[in-house]
Amino acid sequence: MKRNIAGLFALVALSANAAPVQAEVLKLATLIPTGSSWYGPIRDMTEEWRKASNGRVTVKIYPGGIAGDDPEVVRKMRIGQLQAATITTEGLRRILPDIMALHLPMMLRSTDELDFLREHLGDELKRRIQAKGYMVLNWINAGWVRFFCKKPVVYPNDLKSLKIFTWSGDPVFVKAWRDGGFQPVPLSATDILGALQSGLIDCVPTVSIAALSYQWFGVAPHMTDLKWAPFTGATVISMRVWNKLPKATRERMLAIAEKTSKVLKNRVRALDRDSIKAMQQYGLKVHEVPSDAMVAWDKTARSAYPAFTDSVVSREFLRKVEKTRRRFNVEAGKN
Numbered sequence: 001m002k003r004n005i006a007g008l009f010a011l012v013a014l015s016a017n018a019a020p021v022q023a024e025v026l027k028l029a030t031l032i033p034t035g036s037s038w039y040g041p042i043r044d045m046t047e048e049w050r051k052a053s054n055g056r057v058t059v060k061i062y063p064g065g066i067a068g069d070d071p072e073v074v075r076k077m078r079i080g081q082l083q084a085a086t087i088t089t090e091g092l093r094r095i096l097p098d099i100m101a102l103h104l105p106m107m108l109r110s111t112d113e114l115d116f117l118r119e120h121l122g123d124e125l126k127r128r129i130q131a132k133g134y135m136v137l138n139w140i141n142a143g144w145v146r147f148f149c150k151k152p153v154v155y156p157n158d159l160k161s162l163k164i165f166t167w168s169g170d171p172v173f174v175k176a177w178r179d180g181g182f183q184p185v186p187l188s189a190t191d192i193l194g195a196l197q198s199g200l201i202d203c204v205p206t207v208s209i210a211a212l213s214y215q216w217f218g219v220a221p222h223m224t225d226l227k228w229a230p231f232t233g234a235t236v237i238s239m240r241v242w243n244k245l246p247k248a249t250r251e252r253m254l255a256i257a258e259k260t261s262k263v264l265k266n267r268v269r270a271l272d273r274d275s276i277k278a279m280q281q282y283g284l285k286v287h288e289v290p291s292d293a294m295v296a297w298d299k300t301a302r303s304a305y306p307a308f309t310d311s312v313v314s315r316e317f318l319r320k321v322e323k324t325r326r327r328f329n330v331e332a333g334k335n
Contacts (some may be wrong), residue, residue, distance in 0.1 A: 078133075204216055257258040
């Protein structure tokens with residue numbers, strides 16, 4: 001009897017001294033607005049994280065840029081004000097500049113090409129981003145950047161008379177635009193609509209889904225039908241937080257995030273096309289680019305590459321991207 005009582009007291013003591021399971025409340029920021037078709041899958045992903053972790057992980061989403069644009073979000077993650085984010089290329093390159101090698105203007109021409117490069121270089125990029133203190137949970141495609149302007153733009157010279165949005169805190173990109181004879185205006189992405197309305201800018205390089213979601217096309221109703229660059233992103237989480245979670249929880253979160261990536265990938269390809277059709281019903285004018293204009297755009301884009309080499313993108317990684325592109329072309333029967 002005494003032995004049973006002693007055992008009972010021992011169990012009570014162990015229970016009292018055991019550390020309670022601490023819930024992780026993640027603040028996740030994104031430019032994706034709540035009304036966008038992107039938002040639902042992101043919201044569902046965070047809810048699945050909560051269920052899969054038995055409540056260990058809960059997420060508070062800050063959508064629509066209310067926590068700042070992507071460069072600001074990355075800064076807040078560095079100092080611990082935010083723990084996670086679904087960010088675009090602009091945020092990712094503030095973590096790992098080399099990622100811009102996949103997004104230089106006119107570098108890639110198709111989504112299949114982008115998928116091929118990510119398949120062969122994605123693991124390396126993830127490892128290098130992880131070394132910077134961030135875990136990549138998934139990659140997200142957002143469509144192709146095109147020019148949405150107040151006036152028709154078909155040739156590069158048409159664009160030179162217009163004031164073009166570029167991300168603030170980006171001196172290399174500003175210089176590259178200016179060296180090409182263009183008029184860049186560095187701003188926060190959250191200021192685009194007001195800048196268009198006030199005349200501070202005349203043109204926004206962006207994806208069709210964003211132009212529709214934020215209603216930028218209403219002020220800039222001329223779209224140049226040119227795939228300037230792929231616009232992609234990722235969901236990332238601070239390694240400080242990630243490493244606190246149990247291994248089983250991390251594995252389940254990764255699986256859910258990857259599933260969400262596939263959902264968005266299939267959806268975005270259709271939305272890119274459907275968004276343009278929807279905007280056309282409300283006055284968007286789509287301007288096709290003839291072959292001679294395409295040559296001029298390619299020449300203009302590639303003339304800017306030296307400005308990014310070494311200052312933003314390392315020569316070594318740029319060569320790796322170009323080598324992988326050639327491999328894609330060979331396997332696709334294009335060479």
